Amino acid sequence: MEYELHLFIITGIFVILALSLNLVLGYLGQPALGHAAFFAIGAYTSSLLALNAGISPWIGLFIGASFAAISGMIIGHLTFHLKEDYFGLATFGFGLIIYSGINNLTDVTRGPMGLPGIPQFIAFTDLYNSLIFYCILILLFVLITIFLTRRIIYSPFGRVVQSIRDDELAAEALGKDTRQVKIMIFTIGAFFAGIAGSLYAHYITFIDPSSFNVMESILVVLMVILGGMGTIGGPIIGAAVLILFPEMLRFIGIPDAVAAPLRQMIYGFLLVILIIKRPQGLVGKYKLW
Amino acid sequence: MPFLILENLSKHFDGNLVLDNVSLQLKERELVAMIGPNGSGKTTLFNAISGFLKPDQGKIIFKGIEINNLPPNKIARLGITRSFQRIRLFHQLSVLDNMLLAARYNEGEKLFSALFRTRLIHKEEEENIKKSLEYLSFVGLFDKKDSLGENLSFGQRKLLELAMAFASDADLILLDEPTSGVFPETKAKIIQNIQKLNEDGKTILFIEHDMELVMRLAKRIIVLDHGKLIADGHPDEIVNNEHVLDAYFGKRKSYA
Numbered sequence: 001m002e003y004e005l006h007l008f009i010i011t012g013i014f015v016i017l018a019l020s021l022n023l024v025l026g027y028l029g030q031p032a033l034g035h036a037a038f039f040a041i042g043a044y045t046s047s048l049l050a051l052n053a054g055i056s057p058w059i060g061l062f063i064g065a066s067f068a069a070i071s072g073m074i075i076g077h078l079t080f081h082l083k084e085d086y087f088g089l090a091t092f093g094f095g096l097i098i099y100s101g102i103n104n105l106t107d108v109t110r111g112p113m114g115l116p117g118i119p120q121f122i123a124f125t126d127l128y129n130s131l132i133f134y135c136i137l138i139l140l141f142v143l144i145t146i147f148l149t150r151r152i153i154y155s156p157f158g159r160v161v162q163s164i165r166d167d168e169l170a171a172e173a174l175g176k177d178t179r180q181v182k183i184m185i186f187t188i189g190a191f192f193a194g195i196a197g198s199l200y201a202h203y204i205t206f207i208d209p210s211s212f213n214v215m216e217s218i219l220v221v222l223m224v225i226l227g228g229m230g231t232i233g234g235p236i237i238g239a240a241v242l243i244l245f246p247e248m249l250r251f252i253g254i255p256d257a258v259a260a261p262l263r264q265m266i267y268g269f270l271l272v273i274l275i276i277k278r279p280q281g282l283v284g285k286y287k288l289w
Numbered sequence: 290m291p292f293l294i295l296e297n298l299s300k301h302f303d304g305n306l307v308l309d310n311v312s313l314q315l316k317e318r319e320l321v322a323m324i325g326p327n328g329s330g331k332t333t334l335f336n337a338i339s340g341f342l343k344p345d346q347g348k349i350i351f352k353g354i355e356i357n358n359l360p361p362n363k364i365a366r367l368g369i370t371r372s373f374q375r376i377r378l379f380h381q382l383s384v385l386d387n388m389l390l391a392a393r394y395n396e397g398e399k400l401f402s403a404l405f406r407t408r409l410i411h412k413e414e415e416e417n418i419k420k421s422l423e424y425l426s427f428v429g430l431f432d433k434k435d436s437l438g439e440n441l442s443f444g445q446r447k448l449l450e451l452a453m454a455f456a457s458d459a460d461l462i463l464l465d466e467p468t469s470g471v472f473p474e475t476k477a478k479i480i481q482n483i484q485k486l487n488e489d490g491k492t493i494l495f496i497e498h499d500m501e502l503v504m505r506l507a508k509r510i511i512v513l514d515h516g517k518l519i520a521d522g523h524p525d526e527i528v529n530n531e532h533v534l535d536a537y538f539g540k541r542k543s544y545a
Contacts, residue, residue, distance in 0.1 A: 148404075151403060151404055152400070152403050152404070155397075155402065155403035155406070156389065156394055156397040156398045156402070156403070156410075156414060157397075157398050157399060157400050157402065157403040158403060159382070159386055159389060159390060159398075160390065160398055162379070162381070162382060162386075163379045163382065163386075163390050165381070166378075166379035166380055166381050166382060166438075167377050167378070167379060167380075169341070169373075169377060170373070170377035170378065170379065171379075171390070172341075172360075172361045172362050172365070173339060173341075173361055173365055173370070173371055173373075173377070174362075174365055174370070174390055174391050174453075174457065175362050175363075175365030175366040175393075175457075176362055176390075176398075177362045178362065184400050285381070286381050
């Protein structure tokens with residue numbers, strides 16, 4: 001039972017992450033390829049605050065998310081004028097910068113050795129109780145993220161966001177301040193990614209740079225595209241499939257050394273099939289290309 | 290004071306002069322056609338007025354405000370709307386959503402309004418929906434209100450574009466070849482809609498190649514050639530203007 005609860009929690013954290021990327025990728029139509037950077041900023045900020053300054057994870061969660069949001073805003077200011085692949089490359093680069101930052105600033109982040117002993121939100125003595133607590137906590141944050149995404153998207157503001165995905169120039173010609181809207185969505189997306197990062201850190205209690213590398217960004221992009229961009233259900237399904245699927249490989253009895261590369265191959269294969277056969281994803285409505 | 294003033298507008302592209310010292314004034318409620326051979330700078334002039342292209346020299350003054358340094362979205366909000374030669378719609382949004390994007394919002398389109406929905410914002414949205422549906426009925430697209438933009442035929446897209454111009458509440462409407470490539474019936478509908486827009490008090494400047502339509506619709510014609518304004522006047526004067534005949538029918542002199 002503990003194993004299933006753990007999978008539920010991890011899936012939930014990635015659902016939040018995928019939903020936050022979906023705002024940028026699915027609704028705004030901007031191929032952000034460095035989303036793990038905001039996940040990392042949230043995770044490292046609140047972990048370091050907890051470890052070095054003794055700040056409660058409850059407060060650190062929001063400070064971490066705010067830091068992520070501020071970096072999202074800065075990235076938005078720097079990249080709002082970039083189109084498609086150029087935007088993708090710029091955000092990819094940002095992901096690399098943050099990754100090598102946490103990898104090399106060993107005085108602060110301990111680099112590849114990682115940060116052990118991150119405090120949990122509530123210290124339980126019993127593992128089962130702790131897992132139940134985290135299930136409820138994560139579920140709550142998933143619901144909040146869904147609620148706010150719906151609130152933002154099903155509104156005249158959300159309509160403007162989606163018009164930028166379809167034709168930025170036409171939106172501009174209709175008097176929409178596309179630059180401002182883009183920066184707002186980057187900021188909100190980064191905020192929720194920061195929340196997910198902080199939840200992850202205070203659940204796992206150990207983080208190192210490998211959880212926030214480029215492959216992690218790609219994995220989140222995959223979740224959104226596989227499930228379906230521009231829907232709420234899509235990223236949820238995408239995150240669930242891509243978290244639970246590798247676990248299933250484990251049960252088939254494939255050794256870990258084979259399972260890891262096999263997983264990557266299957267992801268790649270899935271993506272190729274999907275882009276050709278169903279570019280809008282499993283349950284999606286919108287096509288980016 | 291004139292509604293729109295262009296003062297000595299010039300624009301170079303890689304050493305080519307695409308707008309050459311163009312000066313022009315439009316009065317409120319005018320219905321003006323712009324003609325000229327391909328590459329004469331008509332669309333460039335539209336791009337300059339709507340802010341998508343910054344002129345190298347010259348001034349654009351709209352309702353007494355200098356707009357040549359404003360971004361397109363600010364210019365649009367001052368009351369200038371434009372169509373594009375290659376139709377630009379929101380393909381993955383419904384026809385009604387397209388209309389609502391053209392409609393004017395004071396509060397509703399802000400992020401704050403999305404998060405905290407007040408009665409006022411609901412009212413604004415409802416009024417815009419009501420108006421949009423009226424305009425859609427007027428151009429004959431009411432039945433299509435829930436279709437996606439990408440599922441409309443070419444002619445329907447042209448009509449939607451016009452309906453969006455209605456909804457935009459703009460005072461100056463720039464139309465880039467509004468009837469090119471559509472069936473005669475749709476063309477008649479589009480002409481009727483342009484006239485209606487004009488009667489409603491809108492100032493309209495449109496680019497058109499169909500001279501019969503131009504003669505029927507416009508009360509004033511502007512002719513561009515090689516980026517220069519070579520004629521400006523009543524349709525009857527224009528058809529007999531020597532420069533215009535040269536530009537269109539050869540015996541071409543260089544005006545550069």
